[in-house]
Amino acid sequence: MKNFKNLLFLALFFITATVLGQTKISGTIVDESNQPLPGASILEKGTKNGTTTDFDGNFTLSPKSNSGVLIVSFIGFTRKEVPFSSSKTKMGAIVLVEDAGALDEIVVTAASFAIDRKTPVAVSTIKASDIERKLGTQEFPEILKSTPGVYATKSGGGFGDGRINLRGFSSTNVAVMINGVPVNDMENGAVYWSNWAGLSDVTSAMQVQRGLGASKVAVPSIGGTINILSKTSDVEEGGNIIASTGNNGFQKYGFTLSTGLMDNGFASTVSFSKTSGEGYVDGTQFEGYNYFVNFSKDLNDSHKLSFTTFGSPQRHGQRQNRSTVSTIRNAQSGIRFNPDWGYKDGQVTHIEDNFYHKSQTSLNHYWTINDVTSLSTALYASYGTGGGGGNAGTNRGLFSVRLGGDDQPVDLDNIVDINRANGALGSEAILRASRNDHEWYGVLSTFKTKLADGLDLIAGLDWRTYTGEHFTEVTDLLGGQYYYDNSNVNNPNxxxxxGDKYGYHNDGKVGWLGFFGQLEYGTENFDAFLSTSFQRSTYQRIDYFQYDLSTEAGRDIATTDKIGLNGYSIKGGANYRIDDVQNVFTNIGYFERPANFDAVFQNFNNTSVNPDAENEKIFSIELGYGIRSEKFAANVNLYRTQWNDRTFTRRVSNQQGTEDFIANLLGVNALHQGVEFDFTYKTTDKLSFTGMLSLGDWKWDNDLVDVPIFDENQNQVSTISLPISGLRVSDAAQTTAALGTMYKFWDKTSFTLDYNYFADLYAQIDVLSYANATTRPGDSWKAPNYSTFDASLRHGFSLGEFDTTVTVRVNNLLDTEYIADALDASDPLVWFGFGRTYSLDLKINF
Amino acid sequence: MKKIFYSFALLSLLFTSCTPMEDIYAELDAQEKVISGEAIYTLTDADYTALDLSYGNFSTLDDAKSALPGFLADKYPAWGKESLAEVTFKLYSPKSTESSFVAYTVSSADYAAGGFTYGNFSSTSDITNFLDTKYPDAANRLLVSLTYKYYSGTVSTLNNGFLRVNGAWEMASGITDAEYTAMGEGFANFSSTTEALTKIPVFLSDKFKYEGKEAGDIVAVMYKYYSGSVISKVANFVFNGTTWSVYNNVINETIKFGHDGTNWVPDNTIKYTLTAADYTLVGNGFYNNFDVRSGKAEELESVRLDKINTILLNNFPSDAEGQKYIVSYAIYNGANGVWSLAVIKEGSKYVKQ
Incomplete structure (x- = not known):
């Protein structure tokens, strides 16, 4: 490959410029494994004249000059300048080398993208073309299922209900960043993928950094970091329309329009799509929209502004409750069985549903101050509104009355009849929504400068302010005249x-101020970094229901003081390129992160405040080895992550039994260690393989034995034991493997077959529930190991003058029945993965 | 070579894990799927025919207890363990009537001879003692129409029938002169048995209108009728809840059967589902369920049994020993569900069956 590249360069160098006239330059942009790169940008240097490649990596451009230089760039790849002249109009294949540095370096720095063979972290990068080819109707995180350390499922199977665990850690311990902005929930750290259900359409690159990751800002990267870069504005004028269909009435329509880079330096891309369907699982009908707008303007050589707003408003029926294997097996609809929906007045009605719209808007300013110094600043705002539906009332047993046996839909008409008969007594069973609206504003600023040859300093600021509003509201009285509630002391009886609120109504306010700094040192064969960050979080709770707001005393307690907690991190790493083929790296880090909001404000009130919540402590060390040869590339990583002092609080009474207080217990530790291997192997131009093997050894590390708890007067009032040493970490497959193959029949027609294997999945259990257990618990229930096959076929052709691509995908080709998610119980409660599903996409570029 | 290796690896993985659910499904298949039903059923004429009971009733309770389990197994073939059936059927239960008759009025000498110094009887045993003395060799089904003085607060003269049945005396209430008059009789007797059997049910409705007679109660009545001379006869009448009718020697009997997993057996089990009040009683009133997740309050069955004890003892304080319950209760184990516990009262508490 390298030889080919050199030859190409040599050839180009000796081409003399001749008169070109109005002929066109054409060529194909490919990556190192000769895969075409759709959407790559080609710009005639010194002009605003440019284009982008079609789906097969092909481009044609009418140059303004007879000879010059083409700048070829694609996100995630090294930018390349290729001379052209009238005697050299057929450029052939132009190979771009994969390298996240090809993004505007300033963007890479701000977004903490890892660069292959340079950044010393374990990383897998998913190209936009892979997402387009393989994601289909799957949940967004599932695109990562063939990368090591990942366990991604559809959870209950509702639209956007997917989840991902990295190296055995759940989403609260996995940092997700979109365009460099952390998006984990500010109160509980979780990630809700339904908020980002349309993001795959506008993703230009997605990177999983396992372990500590390359992030400079403080993020909960215990399992790893998922770094998603959205598109910006395309260079070329044009766009595309897409149409998809799939199993269970799946339909998606959308378009993208780009102005192209105009002479005044302005460019804009707008994308919109609508997705709807019945859902594979019973009672999970959904409708979602996705919008994306980007405006970019090069103010001058040193300033660039980019405005981006995107979001995915959606509503979907959910399968919230799991069932036993025998229930599912005996159910009429088998693995599609969902206990959480019913019929009302002949209409499908979702008892459990989710509706949400979170918009993410940012204004990015990229300032190249001089040759060695730059400043990137993102001002962002995110608004969320929506919630999750469920049932409520004094007689929730009515939701067990079904139209037939236990496997049939809930008879909601029966409830309507009963509520109606209640007359002035109101509804005894209703539908409600638990709402969670929020406003989030932030500034993320990253300054980079070269201190000396090979030595860079990066420093920055991460400021955020967040208010989350929580309440339950009545969404359907189910035939009754009203719903009685007496939980609001300010509106009794x-x-x-x-639309009225009941149950609870409070705000959680979270403030965040973080600073970070990193030193980067690089020579020809060696790169190293040392990084530190500090953060201060403040938590404040405002309650509108539990305290009498008409009194001074009530108002005092309704708004708590701000409770401040500090966290910090320090990490470093080094990468050494042994030769052109091999590299080794290591990284090591320690960080402390504050407990979450609920650990501080316990029991959902303003009196059980725990200002002394302990930090969680994470220590991680990792070794990596990589090979990059012409046909074969592989990585091996060894990791050891120690998660210490997992938040563990208990409420106990003092010796007199007169006052409760909160004990913060230390020493609940988990140790996650493992080996990860992945490779790509290109046997011929037509046939290539990818594969990975990930062996995890994730266990709870130690017991707590009769840990004494003292009250404020140092009287021992209680002891706590937690016999969990050696228990397997639950809820993610500890062993995963994947093998994929791609075969190209012709230039524009290819077939893929992917095999995934998952083993050692232990049913979800909260080990803290074993506190003071009388018998020593064993591992939670182990789900059967399983494997699936996915296939795709893609064919490109010209529809008139438009480049058109058709893609067919089948997931779970063999219709294997398997348990993807399990909850530990005497008879475990499970969700099955989907059976065979398919989708068919059409994309027309113009 | 590599291709062969990959193909082999792929195939071997495929065959090892393409049916991950196989073992679990085999385990489930090995378990019987139990349908547990509950029925209240009254045998129809066709059922008696099917049971080869040409008289349309069972001769004895034991006959019913031995025949009905098979009948229920045919009737509800799919039902298994914890099913309950309450079966009502007809039982032949003959009541004796007289075959010979004698009328006697107790004299002062009789009272004196029997040691009844006040010249009257004051208890049923007084009367039977007298009759045993008077008729030591009474033939079976001898009816004595006895006129006697009886003290119950005041002394009154009564006429009642006493029927000798298998060595004991059974009383049949007599009808007073005033009552005959009320029934439109010119003399203190009926003109025919037909008239008697028509009028007495009406008379009984009136007589017992303030007494809490229940369906199935049987009373014996001695009546007089004129056929050349005045003769006394005994007839039995049964109450159906609203009216009286001549007893035809068949009563309705109800037996509960429970399914023990193999057979239907006579059973007193009551199926009971905990109510909101029950949950409140044991401190589970907020969610109205038991939290059986590990580490939670009702994880252990012993804890749930304790709470169920509290509830049953509160609700049914007068249960006899041996009373069985199948108690259904809502649980939360991550999802909502309903579990059940079969208990039996032993001593003063309920234990798991």
């Missing part, structure tokens, strides 16, 4: 109507 309330007869509520649809």
């Amino acid at each position: 309330a007869a509520l109507q649809v």
Whole structure:
């Protein structure tokens, strides 16, 4: 490959410029494994004249000059300048080398993208073309299922309900960053993928950094970091329309329009799509929209502004509750069985549903101050509104009355009849929504400068302010006249109507101020970094229901003081390129992160405040080895992550039994260690293989034995034991493997077959529930190992003058029945993965 | 070579894990799927025919207890363990009537001879003692129409029938002169048995209108009718809840059967589902369920049994020993569900069956 590249360069160098006239330059942009790169940009240097490649990496451009230089770039790849002249119009294949540095370096720095063979972290990068080819109707995180350390499922199977665990850690311990901005929930750290259900359409690159990761800002990267870069604006004028269909009425329509880079330096891309379907699982009908707008303007050589807003408003039926294997097996609809929906007035009605719209808007300013110094600043705002539906009332047993046996939909008409008969007594069973609206504003600023040859300093600021509003509201009285609620002391004995709040209503305010700094040192063969960050979080709770707001005392307690907690991190790493083929790296780091909001404000009130919540401590060390040869590339990583002092609080009474207080217990530790291997092997131009093997050894590390708890007067009032040493970490497959193959029949027609294997999945259990257990618990229930096959076929052709691509995908080709998610119980409660599903896409570029 | 290796690896993985659910499904298949039903059933004429009971009733309770389990197994073939059936059927239960008759009025000498110094009887045993003395060799089904003085607060003269049945005396209430008059009789007797059997049910409705007679109660009545001379006869009448009718020697009997997993057996089990009040009683009123997740309050069955004890003892304080319950209760184990526990009262508490 390298030889080919050199030859190409040599050839180009000796081409003399001749008169070109109005002929066109054409060529194909490919990556190192000769895969075409759709959407790569080609710009005639010194002009605003440019284009982008079609789906097969092909481009044609009418140059303004007879000879010059083409700048070829693609996100995630090294930018390349290729001379052209009238005697050299057929450029052939132009190979770009994969390298996240090809993004505007300033963007890479701000977004903490890892660069292959340079950044010393374990990383897998998913190209936009892979997402387009393989994602289909799967959940967004599932695109990562063939990368090591990842366990991604659809959870209950509702639209956007997917989840991902990295190296055995759940989403609260996995940092997700979109365009460099952390998006984990500010109160509980979780990631809700349904918020980003349309993001795959506008993703230009997605990177999983396992372990500590390359992030400079403080993020909960215990399992790893998922770094998603959205598109910006395309260089070329044009766009595309897409149409998809799939199993269970799946339909998606959308378009993308780009102005192209105009002479005044302005460019804009707008993308919109609508997705709807019945859902594979019963009662999970969904409708979602996705919008994306980007405006970019090069103000001058040193300033660039980019405005981006995107979001995915959606509503979907959910399968919230799991069932036993025998229930599912005996159910009429088998693995599609969902206990959480019913019929009302002949219409499908979701008892459990989710509706949400979170918009993410940012204004990015890229300032190249001089040759060695730059400043990137993102001002962002994110608004979320929506929640999850469920049932409520004094007689929730009515939701067990079904139209037939236990496997049939809930008879909601029966409830309507009963509520109606209640007349002035109101509804005894209703539908409700638990709402969670939020406003989040932030500034993320990253400054980079060269201190000396090979030595860079990066420093920055991460400021955020967040308010989350939580309440339950009545969404359907189910035939009754009102719903009685007496939980709001400021509105006692309330007869509520649809839209009224009940149960609880409070705000969680989270403030965040973080600083970070990193030193990067690089020579020809060696790169190293040393990084540190500091953060201060403040938590404040405002309660509108539990305290009498008409009194001074009530108002005092309704708004708590701000509780401040500090966290910090220090990490470093080094990479050494042994030769052109091999490299080794290591990284090591320690960080402390504050407990989450609920650990501080316990029992959902303003009196059980725990200002002394302990930090969680994470220590991680990792070794990596990589090979990059012409046909074969592989990585091996060894990791050891120690997660210490997992938040563990208990409420106990003092010796007199007069006052409760909160004990913060230390020493609940987990040790996650493992080996990860992945490779790509290109046997011929037509046939290539990818594969990975990930062996995890994730266990709870130690027991707590009779840990004494003292009250404020140092009287021992209680002891706590937690016999969990050696228990397997649950809820993610500890062993995974994948093998994929791609075969190219012709230039534009190819077939892929992917095999995934998952083993050692232990049913989810909260080990803290074993506190003071009388018998020593064993491992939670182990789900059967399973494997699946996915296939795709893609064919490109010209529809008139438009480049058109058709893609067919089948997931779970063999219709294997398997348990993807399990909850530990005497008879475990499970969700099955989907059976065979398919989708068919059409994309027309113009 | 590599291709062969990959193909082999692929195939071997495929065959090892393409049916991950196989073992679990085999385990489930090995378990019987139990349908547990609950029925209240009254045998129809066709059922008696099917049971080869040409008289349309069972001769004895034991006959019913031995025949009905098979009948229920045919009737509800799919039902298994913890099913309950309450079966009502007809039982032949003959009541004796007289075959010979004698009328006697107790004299002062009789009272004196029997040691009844006040010249009257004051208890049923007084009367039977007298009759045993008077008729030591009474033939079976001898009816004595006895006129006697009886003290119950005041002394009154009564006429009642006493029927000798298998060595004991059974009383049949007599009808007073005033009552005959009320029934439109010119003399203190009926003109025919037909008239008697028509009028007495009406008379009984009136007589017992303030007494809490229940369906199935049987009373024996001695009546007089004129056929050349005045003769006394005994007839039995049964109450159906609203009216009286001549007893035809068949009563309705109800037996509960429970399914023990193999057979239907006579059973007193009551199926009971905990109510909101029950949950409140044991401190589970907020969610109205038991939290059986590990580490939670009702994880252990012993804890749930304790709470169920509290509830049953509170709700059914007068249960006899041996009373069985199948208690259904809502649980939360991550999802909502319903579990059940079979208990039996032993001593003063309920234990798991």
